[in-house]
Amino acid sequence: MDKNIFHSVRMDEDKCLGCMNCIKHCPTEAIRVRDGKANIIKEKCIDCGKCIEVCPHHAKYAERERLQKIIDFKYTVALPAPSLYGQFKNLEDANYVLAGLIKMGFDSVFEVSCAAEIVSQITREKIKNNKTGKPIISSACPAVCRLISVSYPSLLPQLLDMNAPMEIAAAMARREAIEKTGLKSEDIGIFFITPCPAKVTAIKNPMTLREPIIDGAVAISDIYPVLVQQMSRLAKDGKEIEDLQRSGKIGVSWAASGGESAALFHDNYLAADGIENVKEILSEIENEQLNGLDFIELNACTCGCVGGALTAENPFIAKRRLQILRKYLPVSGEHYTKEQEEADKDFLYWQKQPEANNIMRLADNLKDAMRIMGEINELEAKLPQLDCGTCGAPSCKSLAEDIVRGFADIHDCMFCTRNEYAQSQEPGASLLREILPAPFRTRKENKNADSKKSD
Amino acid sequence: MEPIRMKYEVRSDDFSVAGEASGKIKRTLKDLGLDASVVRNVAIAVYEGEINMVIHANGGYIEVEINPDKIKIVLKDSGPGIPDVEKAMQAGFSTAPENIRALGFGAGMGLPNIKKYSDEMYIDTELGVGTTITLGFNI
Ligand SMILES: Nc1ncnc2c1ncn2[C@@H]1O[C@H](COP(=O)(O)OP(=O)(O)O)[C@@H](O)[C@H]1O
Ligand code: SF4
Ligand SMILES: [Mg+2]
Numbered sequence: 183m184d185k186n187i188f189h190s191v192r193m194d195e196d197k198c199l200g201c202m203n204c205i206k207h208c209p210t211e212a213i214r215v216r217d218g219k220a221n222i223i224k225e226k227c228i229d230c231g232k233c234i235e236v237c238p239h240h241a242k243y244a245e246r247e248r249l250q251k252i253i254d255f256k257y258t259v260a261l262p263a264p265s266l267y268g269q270f271k272n273l274e275d276a277n278y279v280l281a282g283l284i285k286m287g288f289d290s291v292f293e294v295s296c297a298a299e300i301v302s303q304i305t306r307e308k309i310k311n312n313k314t315g316k317p318i319i320s321s322a323c324p325a326v327c328r329l330i331s332v333s334y335p336s337l338l339p340q341l342l343d344m345n346a347p348m349e350i351a352a353a354m355a356r357r358e359a360i361e362k363t364g365l366k367s368e369d370i371g372i373f374f375i376t377p378c379p380a381k382v383t384a385i386k387n388p389m390t391l392r393e394p395i396i397d398g399a400v401a402i403s404d405i406y407p408v409l410v411q412q413m414s415r416l417a418k419d420g421k422e423i424e425d426l427q428r429s430g431k432i433g434v435s436w437a438a439s440g441g442e443s444a445a446l447f448h449d450n451y452l453a454a455d456g457i458e459n460v461k462e463i464l465s466e467i468e469n470e471q472l473n474g475l476d477f478i479e480l481n482a483c484t485c486g487c488v489g490g491a492l493t494a495e496n497p498f499i500a501k502r503r504l505q506i507l508r509k510y511l512p513v514s515g516e517h518y519t520k521e522q523e524e525a526d527k528d529f530l531y532w533q534k535q536p537e538a539n540n541i542m543r544l545a546d547n548l549k550d551a552m553r554i555m556g557e558i559n560e561l562e563a564k565l566p567q568l569d570c571g572t573c574g575a576p577s578c579k580s581l582a583e584d585i586v587r588g589f590a591d592i593h594d595c596m597f598c599t600r601n602e603y604a605q606s607q608e609p610g611a612s613l614l615r616e617i618l619p620a621p622f623r624t625r626k627e628n629k630n631a632d633s634k635k636s637d
Numbered sequence: 638m639e640p641i642r643m644k645y646e647v648r649s650d651d652f653s654v655a656g657e658a659s660g661k662i663k664r665t666l667k668d669l670g671l672d673a674s675v676v677r678n679v680a681i682a683v684y685e686g687e688i689n690m691v692i693h694a695n696g697g698y699i700e701v702e703i704n705p706d707k708i709k710i711v712l713k714d715s716g717p718g719i720p721d722v723e724k725a726m727q728a729g730f731s732t733a734p735e736n737i738r739a740l741g742f743g744a745g746m747g748l749p750n751i752k753k754y755s756d757e758m759y760i761d762t763e764l765g766v767g768t769t770i771t772l773g774f775n776i
Binding site for chain 1: 638639640641643659660663667668669670671673674676677680681684694703705776
């Protein structure tokens with residue numbers, strides 16, 4: 183396992199107060215609080231951004247590119263995620279968004295929704311030809327793909343074996359830009375306008391590409407104020423807006439959960455969003471309880487990408503706005519021909535297989551793993567099963583595992599420490615017996631404390 | 638080598654927790670790094686057994702014993718028992734009432750699937766006393 187694996191989700195130590203909010207919400211139990219600060223266990227983190235969403239002190243953030251980076255290139259292309267279109271009030275024509283991006287400094291735009299329509303078209307074929315008896319799982323959300331590789335590796339073969347629309351769009355945009363400008367590939371900067379940290383990570387560390395093909399990710403929330411300004415200027419100008427939009431209803435719908443599935447034109451699918459729901463569905467797929475379905479769409483964020491941690495608008499509002507915007511669009515952009523598909527094969531399909539990440543395993547061989555688990559179970563039985571988080575681990579079980587792995591100590595559990603001193607005659611021991619936060623006091627202890635007060 | 642032993646109670650009064658025990662067992666097998674196919678086989682068989690306990694037998698408990706070469710699972714309940722085991726084992730046979738079918742259970746595939754995914758299966762059942770299903774999985 184590469185210890186230096188890139189993660190976009192980071193910690194700002196100065197802002198972290200060491201509260202326990204994040205450890206309980208992390209879907210892979212990748213966070214521990216130690217010495218008053220949260221620590222992210224890199225090997226377990228899937229960059230879903232849940233901790234960014236729940237941290238009340240904004241101590242978690244997503245590393246991403248600043249817009250200034252575009253000056254490093256002679257020619258730049260913006261790849262707007264479909265979710266970008268849902269961010270604006272009263273938007274009836276997505277061309278304002280695209281023209282606004284160009285006003286901001288990009289030389290051209292290539293909609294990710296165009297690539298999404300291609301993926302939809304090919305997925306329809308794949309479903310028809312799928313003889314495995316098992317549903318195909320969408321591979322568009324990188325947080326879900328990483329979750330599968332960490333916690334559900336047996337499902338990797340069920341993933342749709344196509345690169346994400348963002349990646350396909352990047353390859354097409356680069357080709358178009360080279361043809362148009364005659365510049366060398368390294369002079370062309372391709373920038374994804376991202377709704378989430380997971381995509382930032384996927385750009386730097388693609389799971390199914392030989393090498394990165396996108397030059398950077400700019401957050402929707404970062405460019406939002408400037409883009410809004412540019413868009414309203416365009417509207418005030420009153421000039422006819424250039425027709426830049428090539429995608430239709432299908433591609434734009436990918437922004438919200440259910441959109442990718444709806445593009446399959448039949449209803450034997452399931453679409454789930456929100457990381458906890460996604461986990462439940464993945465477990466059901468493993469248990470072969472969903473084998474009757476053709477397709478399963480999974481999005482780590484609530485409502486899908488409109489709920490990404492780097493968006494500007496509330497996901498439900500964004501979703502509603504997309505409904506309005508879509509009304510005026512054709513069903514889809516241009517039909518993608520078999521000849522085109524043949525020519526684009528290299529970047530449409532996986533260039534390498536996604537790898538299972540075995541970090542959750544206790545050991546490489548069963549006997550060692552059993553020995554370690556025996557120790558964990560024995561320790562866990564000594565812990566109070568409160569899952570209170572005050573030891574810095576999300577559950578008693580995870581503390582037990584940390585202790586056995588040598589990352590924590592049984593005395594990190596204040597209940598264990600207290601019990602140890604319960605019988606002690608040492609000076610100060612009686613004090614220790616009494617100190618306990620309110621939720622953990624028993625009725626008897628409360629009474630003792632009260633009678634002392636009135637003494 | 639000391640086997641790993643676990644025991645889970647299966648409650649029948651709350652449908653929302655049905656599948657919890659098999660979920661925990663699955664997690665344990667994954668932590669041990671067992672082969673994905675073994676994990677799947679156990680997960681499916683135990684899930685079906687757990688659901689049967691909930692819908693046909695008022696709950697019970699599940700015991701797991703993991704050895705380096707074999708996993709043994711005992712599903713034990715004190716429910717009504719199975720009057721005709723041979724019939725119950727047939728694909729599609731179900732006595733699940735309408736309200737249970739409405740929930741998506743009762744396809745009559747549980748016992749056949751348990752048989753299919755386990756390497757050994759013994760059913761010990763007595764009317765009015767209960768049912769014990771013992772499963773073996775080779776690693
Ligand atoms: N633990 C059990 N106790 C009593 N009856 C059972 C039990 N498990 C299965 N049965 C009987 O066997 C039948 C077939 O079980 P199964 O194949 O799992 O199908 P289903 O649960 O869908 O009905 C059940 O309908 C029920 O009559
Ligand atoms: S659902 Fe969309 S926004 Fe959220 S992590 Fe996945 S790709 Fe990113
Ligand atoms: Mg059944």
